[in-house]
Amino acid sequence: MDLKTELNGNLMVIFVREERLDAHNSDELKAEINRTFEQGTKDILLDLKEVRFIDSSGLGVLVSGFKNASTRQGSLRLCGLQTQVKSMFELTRLHRVFDIFQTVDEALENY
Amino acid sequence: MKNVIDIEITVPNQTRYLSLIGKIGENIALELDRSNGDREALANHLNLVLTEAMVNAIKHAKATDPDKGLHIRITISEKQLAIRVYDSGQGFDLKTVTNPDFESDPLAERGRGIFIIRSLMDSVKYKKTKCGNVLEMKKTLS
Numbered sequence: 001m002d003l004k005t006e007l008n009g010n011l012m013v014i015f016v017r018e019e020r021l022d023a024h025n026s027d028e029l030k031a032e033i034n035r036t037f038e039q040g041t042k043d044i045l046l047d048l049k050e051v052r053f054i055d056s057s058g059l060g061v062l063v064s065g066f067k068n069a070s071t072r073q074g075s076l077r078l079c080g081l082q083t084q085v086k087s088m089f090e091l092t093r094l095h096r097v098f099d100i101f102q103t104v105d106e107a108l109e110n111y
Numbered sequence: 112m113k114n115v116i117d118i119e120i121t122v123p124n125q126t127r128y129l130s131l132i133g134k135i136g137e138n139i140a141l142e143l144d145r146s147n148g149d150r151e152a153l154a155n156h157l158n159l160v161l162t163e164a165m166v167n168a169i170k171h172a173k174a175t176d177p178d179k180g181l182h183i184r185i186t187i188s189e190k191q192l193a194i195r196v197y198d199s200g201q202g203f204d205l206k207t208v209t210n211p212d213f214e215s216d217p218l219a220e221r222g223r224g225i226f227i228i229r230s231l232m233d234s235v236k237y238k239k240t241k242c243g244n245v246l247e248m249k250k251t252l253s
Contacts, residue, residue, distance in 0.1 A: 020129075020130055020133070022126070022129050022130070022133075022162055022166075023126045023129060023162070023166040023169075023170070024126035024127055024129050024130070053133065053155070053158060053159075053162075055129075055159060055162045055163060055166070055224075055227075056163060056166075056223035056224040056226075056227055057166065057224075059223055060220070060223065063218050063220070064220075066218065067218065084155045087155075088159075088227075091227065091230055092213050092217065092223055092226070092227075093213040093214060093217040094213075094217050096217060097217050097218060
């Protein structure tokens with residue numbers, strides 16, 4: 001899986017550079033999120049602007065990351081959701097759970 | 112035979128083929144010569160339903176032998192879209208898979224895959240066949 005990470009102060013920004021986030025590759029994102037939290041980072045911003053397709057496994061990894069963050073009094077926030085990805089969040093009501101921003105810059109202004 | 116499409120595909124029993132099959136589904140939807148409905152949305156829904164059904168066959172139906180192929184059939188007639196995903200596993204009882212209540216618990220761990228299929232298709236059945244099972248999903252086309 002093509003991921004890029006960028007530390008911005010205390011915030012880790014993870015760029016998911018894949019067209020699909022699905023059952024084939026989402027475990028790798030889960031491992032990266034878990035590793036980031038275990039290394040002491042409390043806040044993660046996931047940039048999904050290149051992700052055009054997400055399935056239930058991809059959503060499950062985001063839910064798992066959100067719970068992991070909550071346990072550590074940290075946060076997992078999202079930005080750059082494409083229309084079809086956003087519609088999946090709405091279908092499964094996850095848009096009510098996550099803080100979702102348009103861009104990385106907009107998210108950074110709100111930390 | 113106006114706009115009748117019937118495609119059968121067999122791929123290895125592995126998640127690396129999800130993207131391939133999903134894209135085939137998308138391309139079929141985009142090729143449909145229909146003036147009604149949102150083709151982009153239908154393409155995405157076909158991609159999703161195929162992906163979820165394949166993952167279900169690979170993971171939950173215990174069809175773990177990668178030498179056994181995963182068989183998929185997509186049939187589109189004038190008024191109906193039917194997707195059938197066959198597996199050779201032990202199977203499960205679809206009736207026992209209830210939709211989680213995402214209104215009250217959006218963070219539920221399980222159940223999103225079948226929920227998504229049920230949400231996007233008009234009918235979903237899981238039946239025994241001679242050599243396994245088939246998840247049969249149908250949607251009326253506008």
